[in-house]
Amino acid sequence: MATPPEGLSRRAWLATASGAVAAGLVKTQFDAVKLDAATLPASQETVVDPTEVPGRIVSEVGQRAPGERPVRLVRSTEISSSSRTPLQDLDGILTPSDLHFERHHAGIPDIVAEEHELLVHGMVDHPTVFRMADLKRYPAVSRICFIECSGNGGAGYGDTDIPTEITPQALDGLLSTSEWVGVPLSTLLREVGVREGASWLLAEGRDAAMLARSVPLEKALDDALLVYAQNGEAIRPEQGYPVRLLLPGWEGNAQVKWLRRLEITDRPTMTREETSRYTDPLSDGTARQFSFTMDAKSLITFPAYPYALPDRGWWEIRGQAWTGRGRITGVDVSTDGGRSWAPARIQGPVLSKCPVRFRHLWEWDGRETVILSRATDETGYVQPTTRELLAARGERTSYHWNNIRGWKVAADGSVTFGLGELL
């Protein structure tokens, strides 16, 4: 076994978050989360032998182990802001609810569920006001799926000014996955009796932005849900308590939180968030509108900045792959900068519009290289290279950045973001 690179002891790496700090790898503002880990109590070094003292008694609400402190990455104190999920600190596919990414346009409203009402009206036979108790009385379904902001991953797009010291969280942390429970929107629309000629609906939130998006009725009648539970408990305030619109596989902004009104219409309303925002300028002078679906994407979450490989030898490359168009059918991994690719192992269950965890066993020879992942979905769509996406949309397009991501592993074991020669 090789000697750990200077300054990178195995123990330091195994300490994960604090190890990255100890190794001096944390340098950017993106990694405030890692710097925070440096404040871990020194008592971690002097734990009592737990076999020699009685343990703690039961409690009403559990807590994470003191040494485990995954946190969202918060960059702004504006009321229109976002926080990102610590992808590099998670395993499996589910996101703990308190680590689900946030994107609010006017802060998080305080809502009392018992007095919350949802108005459904417009081109319907029976305009109706539903309270939460009404919604919960309908036959419910649960579904595990991701929500991704369409603005996720912009830092990794383009051919200039690509950061190298960026974590999976800072790059693509506007992605989270939960088990959601609620009533199918098709059930409610059947209740109110959608009238002939209807083709869209307007969904409106009860936040200070009264955020509103137009949604095609076809999606509403297909797999849309009004969800009130997340990972086994009431949906979190940050995720739309007490009820949000869930549109599996579609961009997060359209999945209106704190839902208070649905108006059935025969045309889109053309709100600010579907015209001046969340539209995708293209190089031909047009802008793509109502670009709802999130295309296939994958991201290696280990090894990735700021962690380092302390020695050569066997490692498992791990990551997530997801698509808004159905199921992921395969993920290829390259450990030689894209010259050759091998199929990764896909961890089941493989669910529609839900991420899979992929794994690839790799024997690192200690030389500098670039590792990459490439997802394929059931439509035959293959995650594009940066060059391909640049050719299709131009360098200054916005939203829906799903180009292939890579990490450069240096000879000293440090890992930085970058595609190497592939870009």
Next chain:
Amino acid sequence: MRRAARGAWVGALVLLVAGCGPGEAEPEATTASSGGAPYLDDVAARPTHPLPEGAPTRFAFGRSAGEERIAAWDVDVRPDGAGLPEGSGSVAEGAEVWAASCAACHGATGTEGPFNPLVGGSWPADGFPEGRTVGSYWPYATTLYDYIRRAMPQEQPGTLAPDETYAVIAWILNRNGIVADDAVLDATTLPEVVMPARDRFVRDDRTGGTTLR
């Protein structure tokens, strides 16, 4: 019969979405199947999450929403002017509203920010927009009314009166060179404003599969 009805409805939807392309008129109402909403019965058998066996035709949970309730909550404004309230405002009046309620965030002239400049910018015919301002990027003037009523001013959203809202929209459009200095906007004239970016938006043509767009 139901199958045919559903086909007609889906076809109508496709036409509707296609209608968002450049040079097209604003999306028009489309006709679905004939008579009631029989396609919904069909769709109810199709969705990813169908009702359980034996479910009644209607549960009728919740309570009927009266016209008063709907009127109080129905705040959206559409490109055809639907939803616009009575009232009016001029460019000159708008300058005062802007200074009092908007300039602190968007800048005295609307160009300097610090947040979201709304004036200026450009969108070359064959390139990318600069600034994505109201003048360069917003396709519908009515969206200003819809958005201001929902969300602005940020610290007191929804507090501008209709006259103030029409006025400040007139000022913003005037500073972008879209309406004249003596323009007065109301529920009739606001929807008639044609924005420079009106025909620049295209439908989403991504479909998955092997064609990258």
